[in-house]
Amino acid sequence: MTDTSIGTPAQLRDPNYTPALHRAVPLGIQHVLAMFVSNVTPAIIIAGAAGFGFGSDAGAQGFPDMTYLIQMSMLFAGIATLFQTIGFGPVGARLPIVQGTSFAFIPIMIPLVAGKGVEAMPALFGGVIIGGLFHCFIATFIGKIRFALPPLVTGLVVTMIGLALVKVGIQYAAGGIPKINDPEYGSLLNWSAALVVIFVTLGLKFYARGMLAVSAVVIGIIVGYLYALMIGMISFGGDFGIAANVGRAATVALPEFFKYGFEFSLAPVIGFCLMAFVSAVETVGDVSGITKGGAGREATDKEISGATYADGLGSAVAGVFGGFPNTSFSQNVGLIAMTGVMSRHVVTIGALFLILCGLVPKVGAVIRTIPIEVLGGGVIVMFGMVVAAGVSMLSDVNWNRRNMVIFAISLSIGLGLQLDPKAVQYLPDTLRILMTSGLLPAALIAIVLNLILPEDLSDESTEEVSGGMAGHGAGSLPSDD
Numbered sequence: 001m002t003d004t005s006i007g008t009p010a011q012l013r014d015p016n017y018t019p020a021l022h023r024a025v026p027l028g029i030q031h032v033l034a035m036f037v038s039n040v041t042p043a044i045i046i047a048g049a050a051g052f053g054f055g056s057d058a059g060a061q062g063f064p065d066m067t068y069l070i071q072m073s074m075l076f077a078g079i080a081t082l083f084q085t086i087g088f089g090p091v092g093a094r095l096p097i098v099q100g101t102s103f104a105f106i107p108i109m110i111p112l113v114a115g116k117g118v119e120a121m122p123a124l125f126g127g128v129i130i131g132g133l134f135h136c137f138i139a140t141f142i143g144k145i146r147f148a149l150p151p152l153v154t155g156l157v158v159t160m161i162g163l164a165l166v167k168v169g170i171q172y173a174a175g176g177i178p179k180i181n182d183p184e185y186g187s188l189l190n191w192s193a194a195l196v197v198i199f200v201t202l203g204l205k206f207y208a209r210g211m212l213a214v215s216a217v218v219i220g221i222i223v224g225y226l227y228a229l230m231i232g233m234i235s236f237g238g239d240f241g242i243a244a245n246v247g248r249a250a251t252v253a254l255p256e257f258f259k260y261g262f263e264f265s266l267a268p269v270i271g272f273c274l275m276a277f278v279s280a281v282e283t284v285g286d287v288s289g290i291t292k293g294g295a296g297r298e299a300t301d302k303e304i305s306g307a308t309y310a311d312g313l314g315s316a317v318a319g320v321f322g323g324f325p326n327t328s329f330s331q332n333v334g335l336i337a338m339t340g341v342m343s344r345h346v347v348t349i350g351a352l353f354l355i356l357c358g359l360v361p362k363v364g365a366v367i368r369t370i371p372i373e374v375l376g377g378g379v380i381v382m383f384g385m386v387v388a389a390g391v392s393m394l395s396d397v398n399w400n401r402r403n404m405v406i407f408a409i410s411l412s413i414g415l416g417l418q419l420d421p422k423a424v425q426y427l428p429d430t431l432r433i434l435m436t437s438g439l440l441p442a443a444l445i446a447i448v449l450n451l452i453l454p455e456d457l458s459d460e461s462t463e464e465v466s467g468g469m470a471g472h473g474a475g476s477l478p479s480d481d
Contacts, residue, residue, distance in 0.1 A: 028349030043069035072323035075358025080314025081351035121260035128319030131272025135312025159390030172376030197377025249365035293337035414442025
């Protein structure tokens with residue numbers, strides 16, 4: 001709800017308006033709280049997949065590489081947000097857009113690093129950097145490719161991203177991938193910590209208002225963390241307790257230039273470049289949502305192009321220092337609609353807070369002490385919401401027979417390859433990695449079929465393969481059946 005005590009209605013709709021500092025600082029921190037867990041989660045997941053995260057031998061040293069990745073997630077989310085809010089030249093929308101580490105690239109990154117440790121990082125970050133530069137190139141013609149990515153394609157891709165990630169949430173809640181063969185994996189104790197987070201999050205989402213609802217996942221994890229302390233899953237003292245972990249971390253640390261090196265490898269480069277299209281379209285949607293919800297107008301071509309430039313440049317710069325690709329965060333679009341405050345300077349304050357956190361490794365050290373089961377509860381909610389967001393996009397599709405066939409084939413092949421990667425084990429390594437993500441083949445099939453298939457497809461042509469089940473939903477568009 002708009003708070004007119006912050007400014008007049010006209011001021012609140014103005015991106016260049018700056019509220020009084022005592023109002024602007026809490027509003028900026030609100031934006032950070034709304035995206036904080038989502039922003040650092042990819043770093044934890046990739047570290048775990050590579051083998052130097054939770055459950056690995058790195059624990060005795062305090063997970064230094066995972067802490068660094070968490071640190072870079074915060075630092076470059078803040079820097080990329082400054083690219084958007086302040087901008088320079090063609091870079092930046094000059095709008096209150098909050099950037100953060102993208103979930104969209106996780107299904108691409110996991111096969112690239114799976115079990116390979118830190119040795120997989122140079123090729124991964126080579127892909128991040130080149131993919132980010134390609135993302136900048138997309139900004140020059142983003143308006144001309146939107147026709148190739150209708151809700152059928154973008155909704156399918158977002159749904160696939162969520163479906164690829166929900167398994168991670170369940171594994172975390174049960175005890176983490178390294179403990180799959182241990183007797184305590186999936187124990188009631190493990191699940192109790194995850195369920196505490198889920199129930200607290202749901203309670204706040206449904207019954208709270210304002211910032212409590214917006215920060216539901218953060219608060220849920222905090223409550224789960226306290227519960228884990230109570231039942232002894234973690235301890236404050238001891239060699240591996242919270243105090244020891246935080247004590248081992250430096251007070252201030254700067255990012256390291258090419259910390260993990262740079263290596264050109266075809267699979268990550270292709271993967272990140274292709275996913276840049278999806279990320280760019282997501283950003284276009286977020287920019288449109290911000291201008292409509294906050295200012296009551298359509299986004300300009302300059303704003304859309306500038307936001308896409310900032311996406312790509314933020315990702316490329318992050319990759320140089322060991323950070324993952326950035327994108328605009330949709331949850332913060334909703335926060336702007338809720339507060340009614342369109343000021344980009346409020347978001348700049350939030351960005352500075354993120355940068356400060358990224359320069360203090362002790363913040364990352366605290367995050368890494370979160371039990372993986374507690375994080376699992378939050379991840380289940382977040383990744384489930386990604387699936388729900390994809391389904392919401394698909395509700396805008398005109399579900400005629402043509403679109404049903406495109407969706408069916410794309411989903412079947414993409415999800416099938418995710419579930420059984422060995423089905424393409426004899427392909428060349430580059431192609432195998434791209435195929436087993438499931439995401440890229442599904443997206444490419446959907447895009448190509450949507451462009452080449454005729455608009456009209458008779459009912460009879462699908463009856464023989466639908467098993468007697470026929471959908472009749474028309475989404476928000478008129479049916480042409």
